[in-house]
Amino acid sequence: MREIIYIQAGSLANYTAQHFWNTQEAYFTYDDDGSDEKKEEPLVDHDISFREGLSPKSGESTYCPRALIFDWKDNFGALRADLYSDAGEDNAVTNLWYFLAGTGHSDQLLICLSRNGDVVEYRQEQMPKSKYQENLEFESEEVDDAQRDVQKDTVESHGKSDIRFWSDYSRVYYHPGSLHKLAEPPDWQDTKGDWNYGQELFRRYDQGIQIMNDTWSFGAFVDSMLTLLRDDNPKLTCLTLPFLSPVVTGEISDDRAMRIAVNDALCIRNLKSLSTLSVPLQSPSLWKQDTWSSDLEADIQNSYHASAILASHIESVTLPLRTKRGTVDLRDLCNSVAYPANVPFVHLSGILPVPTSITELAFDERMHDFSKVHGTDETSTVYVRRDTSRGFTGRDRIRYDAWQEKSGVPIALYDITHAPALPIPTSFPPILKISGLSPSSAARTARCLSSLYSTSATSRLLSAHASFIDECIKRKKDFAGVMGIEIDEIRELTNDLWAMRDAYHVEGDVEEEELHEESDDEE
Template sequence: MREVVTVQVGEFANFVGSHFWNFQDELIGLAAAPLGDAVFKNQHLNMDVLYRSGETQQGVLTYTPRLVSVGFKGGLGSVSARGTLYNDDADTPSNIVTWRGNVATQHSESCKKNLFLQSLSEEEQENVVSGRGEIEDKDIVECLEKDVTFWTDFSKVHYHPQSLYQLNGLWMDVQEFDNYGIGKESLSWSSQGEEIDERLRFFVEECDHIQGFQFIVDDSGGFSAIAGDFLESVADEYSNTPVLLYSVRSPSSSNMLRENKKQIVSRNLHDAVSFARLSSFCQLYVPVGLPSLSRSKATTHLCIDDQKPYHCSAVYAAALHSIGLPLRMEAHGATTDSNYVSGAVHINDLVRMLAGQGRQNMVAILDVAMPAPSVFGKHLGQSFLENLQPLTPEVTEDAEDLQALEYMAVHGVFGSGGDRASVSEVKDEICAAYEGETVKPMHCHLSTAQCPLPIPLPFPSIFGNLISQHGQLLTTPISGALSRGSLDVHSIPIAARLRSSSAILPFLERRLTSLLRHGTVQGSSASSLLRSWGFGREEVEDMGESLSKMVLALNPHPLSSSDSD
């Protein structure tokens, strides 16, 4: 088996991760349900790739994510950092026996569980009597739509005691924790870093043959610096293990309307430094997070509130789930073909596919079709490929790149008769769609499965009224509410794609320009700012050289010296 260890760093990354693990938990439950849909039972997915089996001291068997999550102190809401499966008192401070002076105790009220978490507790305690005191699903959905403060508020997953790490002395205040320097100041890796390393080592050492790390990082603020130090430590200790990194951002992190010039320069430098630092320690870097998800083409059939991380993170998590599905597909013979899945890959395979032999570009664009249309016939005059829209910011539309490399995962889509399309039908349709393109990628790998994306109860009500119960796109709107949730939509077909393409150039060039224009000018306020963040002139020049190589690999006409004036 080829295991994947997942790492989540930062509050929005944990929001994305919470939805991601809810999808996995739902898949496990549906596969085990005696009367469940056969499409979930015949999924041919090995969940052991992401999960570990364990046992409590009481002999109770456990099945928990192979995960290390790093966040603010106090960022878990009503959930214990030790989880709920292993009932111990590790979080309770011991009596002070060596101090003989006065002791002052400060006590804060613990967060109360919302209706959703209360319902989970009742189910586990088996105290629910049908029709008596039972919490209604509609009340849970309404409660979550009105008020989600913490990522744990909608998490239905049990976590191992080693999984949830809270940074000591770093209490939740996202507004002030907004740049690389603050993250660097807030955490000395030498003090807490070893504790985080130990958490990761616990999961890695249990693996038989680890295929790689999956990092989800909120790089919009100080957590970027923490993730950078973490990744550097991972690169030192596990030098031969590939890292797939998703840098995720909520729309609120992109709002610079009220920032002055100095703040804008600081933000641009942060983006450049964050990208240069994080990308240097991973094999594949995927930026995820649009300035306004609600107004993007990717959410044409969705109803998104940009101000709710609960909404935006659900879309990004769905895309990450889909693009990573082939990492845990079971191979069937030499061709990995079956009636249900095709195209199993490992992280190393994915990196090689998108790097190519000549380009060696390790920054990829993430596209999604959510929900994906039927593979037969055009929807709204668009081909299947035209329904794929970017979740990566600052990309060029309709870039003509003959050197482009693509990797696509399609699952749960419907055929012309209303049934799930077979693997061969999906392959034929995608091949035909590429043949119809005027500019084709140099190479495209396709992975496909019949298993759709399950919609768990705590998923937000973001589906429009043109989406059916099983995710088909309708021609006539469903009467009633404009947005629908998990009580109305039970699963959806979805397609996701990673592209190594020159369309990423605007993203790269803006970060390079920021370094050339601000960071390398001797005596400038920006140069002083970078020094305060711990970067000397040589380090900044090295970062600029690294970014220049990325741009040169994609652009035959690089930035001129006048561009950096």
């Protein structure tokens, strides 16, 4: 058994990861009735993604995610931190302010000396827990009623969620060492897309100062972290899912948007050498609702909703890494879909929920590509694909096989894992129409199909950024003044992006024999 360490940084990444961990928690089986009845073997090996320990407070066995979590301090909300410390003591610490005389820096404890020398403490008001967390603490053994009550209280009238932070719907305990809270920059400092700021932030963290930050700003931060990891362990296997900014390269009119777009381009270019496999994901604000979302009642502009959709597919496509009887490790998964191998970028797509009577045509209509560049609907070639189905019946599998045969992907170059339906914990937002849920009231589940695949469509992502930067160079944009990056570095960036783009075959150029040869070499 080999563990996987999960690194997540930024708001949308942590919203998505929280749904991912809640789903992992749903795979745990608890034997509280003391019966000798034989229990069903768990689907996943929890030790791959969780670490076991003992809570010194209660002496109970606990499982914590093997995760490193980075975010702005305020984005952690009222995250439960009482696993390895007394809750009362924790509250006393986390809700204090301190003031360093002569520095002007404040954090949590403000101490003032009165005229008679007494110490006066001013404490920050404690962040209230979400309704979901309050209900979770009192969740009864009557699972059906508890699930319904918690789900009902998680949503306000008119279907609007009371979720304020990604921690508001957490169902897991995190080890204190997993949580890394970064000091938020002042309001007057705009750091989104600031590459130099992100690198400086990580350098400060690397020197021992605990800080945290967000998706667009975290691009350079994670880049610096991966660079150090690569220096220490060049053979480290790394699966990366970068959440791209909502900036559309063809619609940029100001320097701030330009900076953010170039930041995205730097992230993409550097992941080529830093990550074993990268799955770039478009911002939910750019998703176009269509047939794929007909069984969803989701507000895709709401991070709580959009991240639940993403997490369902991310959890499913990586499920083979965690199954008890699985033989797939992280490097196997990455190598199986990386084509061309020297530009290891793939797309994520899926159907959630899968209709009860899906047809071959519906597979095409409902499959949504979360990596596709905004505004591109041209056909593309799929080179290699790895799918995971959840809750498929025998008839569903027959229809899936028929659909797959028509896709044109050679049978040797695609893989399918059929698994039980996707667990839907009570923390999941009520975005699935009833028709998409399992009829079982004892265990809320959903049917879905998720896919990782290499495709010629990736070239459009690369060419979109390369073309945009070329246009900025022609217009003599002040990169040094706006970003602190010299023009020679920018020219090198665009040349690298065009070279990566050229590594992909254009429509119709890929030779099946070449793909077979590469597949045989990996074996």
